[in-house]
Amino acid sequence: MKIDINFLKHMAKLSRIKLSQKELEKFTPQMKTILESVDVLQEVDTAGIKPMKKRVSFSDLREDIATISLTQEEVLRNANHTEMNLVKIYGKIF
Amino acid sequence: MENNKYDIIIGLEIHIQTKTKSKMFCTCPTGYFQKEPNTHVCPVCLGLPGALPVPNKRAIELCILMGLATHCTISNEIYFDRKHYFYPDLPKGYQISQYKNPICSNGLVKLSNTTVEIERIHQEEDVAKSTHHTEAGTNKEYSLIDYNKSGVPLIEIVTKPCIRSSSQAKEYATRIRQIARYLNISDADMEKGQMRCEPNISIQEKGKWKQEGREVVPIGNYKLNAKIEIKNIGSITAVEKSINYEVDRLIEEIEAGNNIKQQTRGWNANKGITEFQRSKETSDDYRYMAEPDIPVIKISKEDTDRISKELIELPDKKLDRYINTYQLSEYDANVLSANKDVAVLFDKLVVDIENELKDLPTSAKLASNCITGTIFAWINEKGISISSANLDIADLVAWNLALNSKEITKSKAEKLLRESLDNKKDLSKLLDDFRKQSSESATNLTDIVKDVILKNEKAVNDFKNGNKASMGFLIGQVMQITQGSADPNETKSILIKELE
Numbered sequence: 001m002k003i004d005i006n007f008l009k010h011m012a013k014l015s016r017i018k019l020s021q022k023e024l025e026k027f028t029p030q031m032k033t034i035l036e037s038v039d040v041l042q043e044v045d046t047a048g049i050k051p052m053k054k055r056v057s058f059s060d061l062r063e064d065i066a067t068i069s070l071t072q073e074e075v076l077r078n079a080n081h082t083e084m085n086l087v088k089i090y091g092k093i094f
Numbered sequence: 095m096e097n098n099k100y101d102i103i104i105g106l107e108i109h110i111q112t113k114t115k116s117k118m119f120c121t122c123p124t125g126y127f128q129k130e131p132n133t134h135v136c137p138v139c140l141g142l143p144g145a146l147p148v149p150n151k152r153a154i155e156l157c158i159l160m161g162l163a164t165h166c167t168i169s170n171e172i173y174f175d176r177k178h179y180f181y182p183d184l185p186k187g188y189q190i191s192q193y194k195n196p197i198c199s200n201g202l203v204k205l206s207n208t209t210v211e212i213e214r215i216h217q218e219e220d221v222a223k224s225t226h227h228t229e230a231g232t233n234k235e236y237s238l239i240d241y242n243k244s245g246v247p248l249i250e251i252v253t254k255p256c257i258r259s260s261s262q263a264k265e266y267a268t269r270i271r272q273i274a275r276y277l278n279i280s281d282a283d284m285e286k287g288q289m290r291c292e293p294n295i296s297i298q299e300k301g302k303w304k305q306e307g308r309e310v311v312p313i314g315n316y317k318l319n320a321k322i323e324i325k326n327i328g329s330i331t332a333v334e335k336s337i338n339y340e341v342d343r344l345i346e347e348i349e350a351g352n353n354i355k356q357q358t359r360g361w362n363a364n365k366g367i368t369e370f371q372r373s374k375e376t377s378d379d380y381r382y383m384a385e386p387d388i389p390v391i392k393i394s395k396e397d398t399d400r401i402s403k404e405l406i407e408l409p410d411k412k413l414d415r416y417i418n419t420y421q422l423s424e425y426d427a428n429v430l431s432a433n434k435d436v437a438v439l440f441d442k443l444v445v446d447i448e449n450e451l452k453d454l455p456t457s458a459k460l461a462s463n464c465i466t467g468t469i470f471a472w473i474n475e476k477g478i479s480i481s482s483a484n485l486d487i488a489d490l491v492a493w494n495l496a497l498n499s500k501e502i503t504k505s506k507a508e509k510l511l512r513e514s515l516d517n518k519k520d521l522s523k524l525l526d527d528f529r530k531q532s533s534e535s536a537t538n539l540t541d542i543v544k545d546v547i548l549k550n551e552k553a554v555n556d557f558k559n560g561n562k563a564s565m566g567f568l569i570g571q572v573m574q575i576t577q578g579s580a581d582p583n584e585t586k587s588i589l590i591k592e593l594e
């Protein structure tokens with residue numbers, strides 16, 4: 001994967017973040033350094049080593065019982081805007 | 095829609111909300127229809143930082159049940175993945191879904207003339223409900239979000255591109271809905287969004303392409319035409335209509351020499367057309383990754399065996415039994431097997447009538463006529479379901495036996511059934527009353543006949559001397575006295591008996 005300014009532009013678009021040309025130029029080498037350091041992991045020989053992921057039995061799953069959690073007031077408390085008890089979000093989507 | 099030059103290649107994705115009490119990864123209640131907005135919400139389905147998902151056992155059982163009903167292979171390990179995209183209806187920034195290892199794979203659904211291959215059935219979670227508006231005054235665009243639907247269990251059923259016509263697509267969607275309802279996996283009400291169909295369609299020249307698994311590949315230098323996806327389909331009829339519209343549109347475009355661009359189109363049911371929504375020049379970049387917050391879930395053979403106990407006889411098997419063992423017409427068999435409650439009533443009725451008559455085809459025919467005739471007419475008229483009609487099996491058996499023995503005429507029997515349904519009257523009581531009345535009127539009729547014979551000496555003598563026409567005169571006399579209520583055949587047989 002080539003980490004260049006276009007890669008960063010694509011990531012910004014998927015994350016719906018607007019970055020200026022200056023920011024793109026600043027963040028590209030930073031992103032490159034981060035990903036390269038994670039890449040070091042790829043050099044470790046993992047042949048024959050099974051993934052270390054926890055396994056549970058089907059019977060350990062949660063039973064289907066419903067409970068009420070947050071109140072409507074609590075749900076809406078962090079919303080910047082609301083209308084008729086719905087969360088209101090400004091902006092054109094797609 | 096057959097075409098000599100082109101093949102129609104359709105794949106169908108069907109999403110179904112499964113019927114659980116709590117959401118997929120949290121304990122919030124699922125029922126959100128007409129509920130006060132944002133009242134079935136917790137930190138998990140609101141995507142608050144640090145909240146952890148806990149999978150719902152029943153939801154996974156229902157996904158496996160759908161897989162078993164469609165002859166899928168059930169995976170022995172369940173993995174969840176994160177599918178990332180930013181949209182206000184998805185507060186976490188990703189949807190928990192399944193990418194490489196779906197729970198169910200490689201299934202099939204038999205239709206009347208073909209078999210549809212199922213690629214996969216996987217488990218995921220629904221998103222919040224959003225509506226889009228423009229603010230009066232400021233003209234700003236905005237969305238309103240209700241998180242009650244966020245996290246409701248959702249299964250996605252994906253076919254291979256093996257469907258070849260709109261009617262096959264319609265039959266397939268109908269069958270999937272029927273299976274979901276029969277097995278109580280979902281009410282699959284498309285108007286309420288409990289079931290959503292998204293066909294993808296491409297038109298290719300005959301002989302220039304082949305299907306390899308889930309892929310359509312070109313033969314030789316042929317350049318494949320792009321695939322179109324249709325969204326916003328709100329009914330089974332719209333599945334067929336939207337595909338028909340799109341196929342015609344695509345063939346016109348191709349014939350005009352235009353290049354088809356890969357795109358998503360929305361079905362506009364009011365106008366009966368598909369409309370451009372967005373182009374898909376690049377494939378979606380969902381950055382799938384393994385969900386680190388949910389462990390791998392092991393499914394043993396005991397688990398699938400236990401779940402398979404919920405597999406009751408499905409409509410296709412019932413249809414086959416009704417036609418081949420019960421010797422019903424295909425039409426009647428279809429009508430009786432389509433809805434589970436109707437089929438259950440029919441099956442019970444046949445068994446109980448057959449217990450008395452010891453004749454299976456006759457019993458099946460009687461039960462079929464009884465249900466598809468008066469009962470269907472009545473429930474359609476009242477707009478109610480068969481289960482809320484409060485039908486008594488023992489009463490219906492007695493009614494059918496009376497009809498079969500010709501103790502009661504068809505029209506009189508139907509009148510009684512109708513009366514019992516309309517006025518919530520006991521059908522066996524109505525039958526008993528009818529029997530009493532008819533035996534009284536039979537005694538009455540014999541008296542009237544005797545009286546007519548005494549008073550019409552000449553006609554009686556004429557008849558005895560071989561004048562057959564006199565019989566008509568005597569019957570006429572009886573009819574006059576009874577004001578037309580006597581049965582002519584019955585009158586005739588009593589007359590003959592009395593004249594001997």
Ligand SMILES: [Zn+2]
Binds near residue numbers: 117245
């Ligand atoms: Zn929740």
